[in-house]
Amino acid sequence: MSSLHLTTGSEKPATIDGQARLYSMKFCPFAQRIRLLLAVKKIPYDIVNINLKKKPEWYFKIHSEGKVPAFVDVDGTVVVDSMIIANYIEEKYPKPALYHETTxxxxxxxxxxxxxxxxxxxxxxxxxxxxxxxxxxxxxxxxxxxxxxxxxxxxxxxxxxxxxxxxxxxxxxxxxxxxxxxxxxxxxxxxxxxxxxxxxxxxxxxxxLPFIENNACSPEKFAKLIELMRGGGEVDFDNI
Ligand SMILES: N[C@@H](CCC(=O)N[C@@H](CS)C(=O)NCC(=O)O)C(=O)O
Known part of the structure; x- marks a missing residue:
């Protein structure tokens, strides 16, 4: 997860053939859901982080409200909203199965x-x-x-x-x-x-669990983000 958070005026990164993409923000819990899911399913993907205070103009063509997460599958299918993405991924990539029939x-x-x-x-x-x-x-x-x-x-x-x-x-x-x-x-x-x-x-x-550890969000950094978001000024998502 090294990609910087893209802002207004940035160019949309070219997609990589044969690879899905997740539009995310480092500290977003809804996006983290999908990162965890993709790790468990071992689905290769690239990540594009979005600066939610200064969203790139092109991002609204992917998610009309400009929210993260948005998932773009290898065939170009765009899915938004973490619950919908989760159920889409479970159906499209059934292994390992994350629901049991009985429960x-x-x-x-x-x-x-x-x-x-x-x-x-x-x-x-x-x-x-x-x-x-x-x-x-x-x-x-x-x-x-x-x-x-x-x-x-x-x-x-x-x-x-x-x-x-x-x-x-x-x-x-x-x-x-x-x-x-x-x-x-x-x-x-x-x-x-x-x-x-x-x-x-x-x-x-x-x-x-390693997939949890590898995708962990530090409480200190999360609290810092909230403080900055509440402050109403610019937020440097890359350096929290
Ligand atoms: N119901 C959505 C909620 C997503 C959401 O609220 N994401 C936040 C970041 S954690 C967001 O994009 N906020 C920016 C905005 O609302 O403009 C989901 O489950 O994906």
């Missing part, structure tokens, strides 16, 4: 519910939710109970079984960024670990 519908249900947690986190990270951190965490943990119970019922380390599946992968970026919250709020994060033994173990095991 797929429940995984999809849980992913929809996880959307609530993402939206609470997005609101507080971007400063739209003015509640103290403790209140936000208490609301998030109320949603996490179902995820704790699900792991206990499945009796496996990962939602996907002995190996991570789609639910594990798509949940991960926000779990990784939880440590950024106390830095953003400048207050300790009080999380009742003892009530979530399966999730705590899941997190520890996820962290050890």
């Amino acid at each position: 797929k519908s429940r995984d999809l249900e849980l992913l929809t519910k996880y959307g609530m947690i993402i939206s609470i986190l997005s609101n507080c990270i971007h400063g739209n939710d003015k509640r103290p951190l403790d209140e936000v965490i208490s609301e998030i943990t109320s949603y996490m109970v179902e995820f704790e119970d699900e792991l206990a019922t499945r009796g496996t380390t990962f939602y996907g079984g002995n190996e991570p599946g789609m639910l594990d992968i798509l949940m991960w970026p926000w779990i990784e960024r939880a440590k950024a919250l106390p830095l953003i709020y400048k207050t300790p994060l009080n999380f009742e670990k003892e009530k979530f033994p399966h999730i705590v173990n899941w997190k520890d095991e996820m962290k050890k």
Whole structure:
């Protein structure tokens, strides 16, 4: 992941024959979902990072709203939105299978519910939710109970079984960024670990996986990005 974040006035990099492309931003959790997925599926791709504060003009032809991620498959098919990209990739590149027949519908249900947690986190990270951190965490943990119970019922380390599946992968970026919250709020994060033994173990095991380690986003850098984004000025995405 070495490519610099392209800005207004930049040229669109030529595509490489036979290779898919991911339009991304280093610290975007939605784009990280797809980087993790592409790593697990061992799909070769090149990455083009977009400066989200000064988007290149040509990027709107790929994603009409100018958001990341956008995935361009080898045949030129353009897919946007992390959930849609994930399901597209699962269908087009079925190995390894990341849904199991018996749990797929429940995984999809849980992913929809996880959307609530993402939206609470997005609101507080971007400063739209003015509640103290403790209140936000208490609301998030109320949603996490179902995820704790699900792991206990499945009796496996990962939602996907002995190996991570789609639910594990798509949940991960926000779990990784939880440590950024106390830095953003400048207050300790009080999380009742003892009530979530399966999730705590899941997190520890996820962290050890090479594809997770290789795509990790540091909480310090993420908190720095949020501070800069909230500041409203220019953001040098390459040097955070
Ligand atoms: N629902 C979209 C959300 C993507 C999203 O919000 N990406 C953010 C970066 S993390 C973005 O592109 N923001 C720039 C903008 O909204 O203009 C997905 O799942 O891909």
